[in-house]
Amino acid sequence: MALTPEDVVNKRFQSTKFREGYDQDEVDDFLDEIVVELRRLNQENDELRQRLVAADARMAELQRGAAAAPAAPVEPAPAFAAAAPAPVVPAPMPEPAVAPMMAGGAEPSTDTNNLLQLARRLHEEHVREGQAKKEALIAEGQAEAARIVAEATTAQQGQLQALEQERVALQQRVDELRTFEREYRQQLRTYIQGQLAELDGSAQPAAPAPAEAPSWGSPAVGSAPSQPVAAEPAVTASAPAGAEPYPGSAPSFPGAAPAYPAQSAPAPTSYPAPQTPPPGQFPGYGS
Incomplete structure (x- = not known):
């Protein structure tokens, strides 16, 4: 396909x-x-073609004129007409004279062919140059695309590695916090259990001390208690029935500690004689 100026003007590249x-x-x-x-x-080229056509037409016309003009015969002139000038007959064009004309007509054709070859050569050179530029642009674009893809892949891998390292660090931190929480809970549980054990031990009542016996003349001796006294449990003793308690044993009072079981002892064979205390003085109970 011949390249025209309109093709160059209307050419669009992507x-x-x-x-x-x-x-x-x-x-x-x-x-x-x-x-x-x-x-x-x-x-x-158009001008040269027109000149070539005109030269071809002129050459053909000259060839036809040369072929149609035969040599004219020379007749003897009359005697009376000897003095008259002889008519001039145009001499036919010699045959060798056509060759220079043909050569002159062939010269524009050669120039046209040379110009056509030059234009064709320029066209081929421009086409080759455009093809080389196109291939260079395609190769450069592919190399640029490969470079961008490689950079994007490298950046993505770097980001993934950074995220993986961050995930591992966070997982280790979570494990450490869970271990700390478990140990803290265990220590807190042990501490609370120890405190509860101490509270339970301090809440138990201590053994009360035995109450002192009241002296004679105190309001509690010989008088009825103001509140009913709870019945004491019966104490099993090995003493015979009807035996009185020994002197010096403390009576039970309300709110006092429970009496311990009496120890078995042999019954006395005799009792001491009663003594008369001086006026205004009472002997102590159990003295």
Whole structure:
């Protein structure tokens, strides 16, 4: 397909995704120069074709005129007409004279062929140059795409490694906090159990001390208690029935500690004689 200036003007290239490629202004200026040169060459070719056609037509016309003009016969002139000038008969064009004309007509054809070959050679050079530029742009775009993909992959792997390290660190921190929580709970439980054990031990009542026996003349001796006295449990003794308690044993009072079981002892064979105390003085109970 022949390349025309309109093809160069209407040619549109796809824009690259990663870079703009060559300078668009320089490319446009170069394409404008190509368009001007192609238009000049086309105009020159048209002129040369017209000159070639005109030369071919002129050459054909000359060839036809040379073939149609035969040599005119020379007749003897009358005697009376000897003084008259002889008519001038145009001499036919010699055959060798046609060759220079043919050569002159062939010269424009050679120039036209040379111009056509030059235009075709320029066209092929421009096509090869455009193809080389296209392949270079494609290779450069593929290399740029591969570089961007490699950088993105490397960045993604780096981010994944950083996130994995952060996850491992957080997991270790969580494990440490769980271990600390478990130990803290165990220590707190042990501490609370110890405190509860101490509280339980301090809540038990201590053994009360035995009450002192009241002296004679105290309000409690010989008088009835103001409140009913709870019945004491019967104490089993090995003494015979009807035996009186020994002197010096403390009576039971309300709120006092429970009496301990009496120890068995042999019954006395005799009792001491009663003594008369002085006036205003009472002997102590059990003295």
